[in-house]
Amino acid sequence: MAITGINNSSYTSYYATNNTNSSKKADGEKDSASTKDSGVATSTVELKTSTPGVTKTEQIKTGFSNVNDYSKYLQGKYSYMNTGTISMQGVPTTVSVSSAFLQKCMNDPEKAKYLEENLAAIPDCAKSAVNGCLGTLTNLSYQIDANGNISVAISGTNDPDGKIAKENAERKAQEKKEAEEKLEKKRAEKKAEEQKAAERRMADKAGKAENEYSITMQGTDVRSMTQSLVSKWNFSNTVGGASLSGFDVKA
Numbered sequence: 472m473a474i475t476g477i478n479n480s481s482y483t484s485y486y487a488t489n490n491t492n493s494s495k496k497a498d499g500e501k502d503s504a505s506t507k508d509s510g511v512a513t514s515t516v517e518l519k520t521s522t523p524g525v526t527k528t529e530q531i532k533t534g535f536s537n538v539n540d541y542s543k544y545l546q547g548k549y550s551y552m553n554t555g556t557i558s559m560q561g562v563p564t565t566v567s568v569s570s571a572f573l574q575k576c577m578n579d580p581e582k583a584k585y586l587e588e589n590l591a592a593i594p595d596c597a598k599s600a601v602n603g604c605l606g607t608l609t610n611l612s613y614q615i616d617a618n619g620n621i622s623v624a625i626s627g628t629n630d631p632d633g634k635i636a637k638e639n640a641e642r643k644a645q646e647k648k649e650a651e652e653k654l655e656k657k658r659a660e661k662k663a664e665e666q667k668a669a670e671r672r673m674a675d676k677a678g679k680a681e682n683e684y685s686i687t688m689q690g691t692d693v694r695s696m697t698q699s700l701v702s703k704w705n706f707s708n709t710v711g712g713a714s715l716s717g718f719d720v721k722a
Contacts, residue, residue: 568615
């Protein structure tokens with residue numbers, strides 16, 4: 472069974488409508504602050520979220536000289552975009568954006584904002600689809616065409632023997648396991664670095680204990696005191712670094 476929707480899908484219509492008006496404020500105020508560097512502009516904007524009426528502050532970039540660079544930037548934030556079939560909530564999912572629409576967005580802040588709002592919403596939409604659909608989903612597809620129109624396709628089955636549900640659960644469990652292993656690896660690396668740093672500090676402290684020492688003395692004649700200190704120091708070094716301690720010399 473496959474269900475398709477274009478633009479007015481229950482998962483995407485919230486993001487695909489009234490986008491231009493969402494960037495305007497009363498009295499002509501701007502909702503973004505931009506800085507430019509080598510042609511690429513970074514803007515701080517308010518993006519809609521998957522929760523109606525709730526927005527989040529986000530930085531977006533425009534002003535790219537080519538689609539390839541713009542795609543790399545977007546994939547750095549939304550790794551699932553134009554990367555083939557991936558797994559979301561244990562379900563095979565594809566997210567594709569037309570190169571022609573990327574061309575339109577890369578130098579247009581309003582279109583770029585619209586695109587990033589929808590890309591950011593996809594993981595939550597996939598979760599809603601999996602949790603909300605009866606039966607078992609076997610595929611999810613999100614496509615944005617050259618004009619920015621969004622198509623959503625859902626495929627699934629009633630899965631009477633539970634085989635597909637089991638496979639999806641196994642995929643989801645594997646995703647969780649990989650994420651936990653990645654986190655554990657980072658923790659182990661951090662712990663190893665901390666151990667090495669502690670060992671270095673101990674080595675430095677031990678080196679100072681072996682190689683650094685001082686002589687103190689008290690007296691009333693600075694010249695005789697200095698000569699005595701030099702004599703004591705040299706004597707210690709000639710006999711292999713014998714320990715020195717403070718002593719009192721009266722002149």
